[in-house]
Amino acid sequence: MAMAQHLRQGLPLLRRALTSDTLTAGHRSASIKAFIPTLTNQEFSRNYAAASAPKEQKIKVPLTMFGVSGNYASALYIAAVKANVLDKVESELLTLVEASKRSPTFSQFMKDLSVTADTRMKAINDICAQAKFADITKNFLAVVAESGRLGHIERIAQRFAELTMAHKGEIKAIVTSVIPLPPEEEKELKETLQDIIGHGKKVKVEQKIDTSILGGLVVEFGQKVFDMSIRTRARQMERFLREPVNLDSH
Known part of the structure; x- marks a missing residue:
């Protein structure tokens, strides 16, 4: 329960970090860093619950990426590496993209900006729950849905795959x-x-x-x-x- 609460608290920070194309590298990095600690696991939280702040794990993005899809993919990469779920998140993103390709109705839904944010969020949450997606994937897609960027998800997934490949050499x-x-x-x-x-x-x-x-x-x-x-x-x-x-x- 505490983990889910931490994830929800991090959503506004991630949204502000990613939905603006005009963020400077410094501001974008600071915003992403503010989001990442909310994705740490319960063991991490227990071990470092003392008054002194924990030393933040430094995650370096292996490729420099630009634009909306690059910002989203980079932030997700950092979060996934920190939580040690990189392969799982990549697989889940590709699963969603393949599902949209097989379903013209679903594909159109993701691109239709006239759909309300609440409707997009509910649909994505239902899909993630049925597919048993990881919390990081689920909450990331919720941010993408709320900001009206679902139409970019295929490109985001491609950029994320580039990062995972670079990570693996x-x-x-x-x-x-x-x-x-x-x-x-x-x-x-x-x-x-x-x-x-x-x-x-x-x-x-x-x-x-x-x-x-x-x-x-x-x-x-x-x-x-x-x-x-x-x-x-x-x-x-x-x-x-x-x-x-x-x-x-x-």
């Missing part, structure tokens, strides 16, 4: 092909990418299907794009064939 490689890669080819590609980036980080492969590339592969990771698709090769060949032939070059 992972790099996501997006591999686009016409059909799913056979396991042996995926394994070989993953090993090749691992050799390229070195062994300080771990490659995580995400496959995408796009028949418009006609064949071959498009591999994206970090800031690099390796386009080995038949579509791109055909366009390159087309440009080459359209170039005028210089008969005087011989």
Whole structure:
């Protein structure tokens, strides 16, 4: 009960920290820090209930992010790391995003700003209760719902996933092909990418299907794009064939 009360008390601080795009880095950091102590667990509260204030655990965000989605994702990351529920929160956010993709009605509801804050809050609380989401996820989504930012939740989840991957030392490689890669080819590609980036980080492969590339592969990771698709090769060949032939070059 005390834990739930602490969480509720922290909501206004989180809301003020995140709903303004014009917060300076210093003000945003101070507001987030004010929210984070409300997310400590009961054991922490018991052990440090003495008159002297506890030494605050310093959590560093592994990537610098900007904008609304970046602010929300960064604050949630700090809270989740402090409570040691990073993987659980990431999974729950992705579950909500996937549910919205499968339900056009739910997706429209999240984007409809004409829906009252009370209605949004009630719907999100009901969903979180049924899904048995962690308290941090539930209260975070309540803040997002109340501030009318549910339409940004997919982008927030993406930014949060970027933070969790950086936290784990992972790099996501997006591999686009016409059909799913056979396991042996995926394994070989993953090993090749691992050799390229070195062994300080771990490659995580995400496959995408796009028949418009006609064949071959498009591999994206970090800031690099390796386009080995038949579509791109055909366009390159087309440009080459359209170039005028210089008969005087011989």
